[in-house]
Amino acid sequence: MMQMTGADLIVKLLERQGINTIAGVPGGAALPMYDALSKSEQIHHVLCRHEQGAGFIAQGMARVSGRPEVCLASSGPGATNLITAIADAKLDSIPIIALTGQVPLSMIGTDAFQEVDTYGLTIPITKHNFLVRSAKELLTAVPAAFRIAMSDRPGPVLIDVPKDVQNQMVSFEEFPDVVVPDAAPSFDIAAVEEAASMIEAAERPVLYLGGGVIHSGAAHMAVTLAEQASLPTTMTLMALGAMPMDHPLSLGMLGMHGARYTNYVLEEADLLICVGARFDDRAIGKTAEFCPNAKIIHIDIDRSELHKVKNAHVAIAGDVGQVLSELLPRVKPQLRKRWLSHVESLKGRFPLAMPGIDNPRSPYGLIHAVANCLDDNAIITSDVGQHQMWVAQAYPFRRSRQWLNSGGLGTMGFGFPAAIGAALAAPDRTVVCFSGDGSLKMNIQEMATAAQENVNVKIVLLNNQSLGLVHQQQNLFYGKRIMASRYERPTDFLKIADGFGMRAVDLDPAPNPRATLAEAINTPGPCLIHATIDPNEFVYPMVPPGAANSEMIG
Amino acid sequence: MSEQNANLSEYIPDVPEHNGFTKVVLELGVANHPGVMSHICGLFARRAFNVEGILCMPVGSGDTSRIWLLIFEDERLPKMIKQVEKLEDVLYVRQHAGEHPVFGRLDEFFQ
Secondary structure (H helix, E strand, O other): OEEEEHHHHHHHHHHHOOOOEEEEOOOHHHHHHHHHHOOOOOOEEEEOOOHHHHHHHHHHHHHHHOOOEEEEEOOOHHHHHHHHHHHHHHHOOOOEEEEEEEOOHHHOOOOOOOOOOHHHHHHHHOOEEEEOOOHHHHHHHHHHHHHHHHOOOOOOEEEEEEHHHHHOEEEEOOOOOOOOOOOOOOOOHHHHHHHHHHHHHOOOEEEEEOHHHHHOOOHHHHHHHHHHHOOOEEEOHHHOOOOOOOOOOEEEEOOOOOOHHHHHHHHHOOEEEEEOOOOOHHHHEOHHHOOOOOEEEEEEOOHHHOOOOOOOOEEEEOOHHHHHHHHHHHOOOOOOHHHHHHHHHHHHHOOOOOOOOOOOOOHHHHHHHHHHOOOOOOEEEEOOOHHHHHHHHHOOOOOOOOEEOOOOOOOOOOHHHHHHHHHHHOOOOOEEEEEEHHHHHHOOOHHHHHHHHOOOEEEEEEEOOEOHHHHHHHHHHOOOOOOOOEOOOOOOHHHHHHHOOOEEEEOOOOOOHHHHHHHHHHOOOOEEEEEEOOOOOOOOOEOOOOOEOOOOEO | OOOOOOOOOOOOOOOOOOOOOOEEEEEEEEEOOOOHHHHHHHHHHHOOOOEEEEEEEEEOOOOEEEEEEEEEOOOOHHHHHHHHHHOOOEEEEEEEEOOOHHHHHHHHHHO
């Protein structure tokens, strides 16, 4: 018979689940859990400067490791500050466990100090959530949270634990088993066979890969499928790296900021094989005009994604890796010379224009200069905005989990704490966070965390003193009426980094920016690399929001 | 480039109209604990899916409850059911015709 407090039990259950690092911020209602953590020899607690930073650090770890990672906050504002990071994890299907302290059970509903209805607030942004009402319930809730977070389509799970439940003694015979993901749903082999014959019969097929391919660890199988059946392959923002960007069959990213030829190839497709993607509006533009001539095969582990946006002719609800392993032996090798040479000619006529690629003081040129300092082991994160799209277009991603970014929620402030998390999960890799001056300011306080942890994170800051993508849209779609998208006063980011104890280099005055950049990237430890860019550089091509992908401008 | 784009505007799709009048009854088996109703009702409310009636009682030992929902048929119903089925606390969803008797004798309480 074992006896311990709820807080000690939580820590033991996390340890048994293999958790080595937790990101969090303490507070009154979480103090018993922090007291329990002080006794853990296994778990390293990363003290963040804002709970949102803790949420994104957990996300960064989870996006690199592929398994659930944990963030911890107190009640009230601690919990509400976590919310953006939890919602972000929901939209990108990232397995995180958010643990929050809550006021004691007897005080719930009394507007107690730092009381907020964390359970109610997080219902629509979690895969599942728990309000634990006795220490004994922790024996089931904590393992269930891990199981739910990592099974089927992954996602965030929140466990709200009142302070008295953390302090309550609980007796039990033995610890619950360490949980593993549930078996993926079984699927219909007849549908796989039908998909194989549709691929064989198609004349102009396109493979469309989404983040599910990364989550499932199925990138190599997707590439094999493409090679075997000669399928030109496009990737969503979430899937970049699933097929190397320099692969002859790669069409790069589709959608709002995809290359012209990519969207034109999709326009001509007679079969679209969608694997682990969800027909997001930023990817497909106007739904009715996306792949207007194509039949659709849709493979996704989440049944509710099938037929949600586009009706599929063959829909298979299953783990994409398992489905692809059944599909591969059924797909006949084909050369498709005519289609591939047509795709090649579209690529030649409508390539992605990357002006300034040779100039490290321009966006594309800087991104390429960074890539030239790194190999495929590096991890690249980004914030949200113009820099994100430039990196998505231009960075030579070549492997799964190389690229971490906020796809669904589009959260400015994601990139830097996610990079810290990535570096904590993979301390042997260099992590580069591309950011903008708007995004970086949204979680800039985590510079203190990066300096404290001495993580190998380089921020490459493309500073245009504006909210670039808003500025761009106001220029293009709102009659050039620039409203609230330019920062009137410049910010001295170098001084800020210095103030937080983080190294900073400025490429602007550097006589040889490539050399300065390489030195900064190759020196271990956190560093801010600052570069001014022209606020009138726009991301092109661009599909106006809501328009068809064929209506690209630029 | 920017000159030629001066007349571009953002396209915002209209809200689709959903004006079905056929009623449907859904039967949900759910785990019985505080919060289950919030999970389920939230899904319908977010999508402005019209729920006409709700009945909920515990079943057997009280570990599970049964929820009956009276809703208007809507082209989104199959998608809605899939979303409900995804909830961790929902054990099953069954669809019945609108004239299912469960709501039949309640009229007298709503006079």
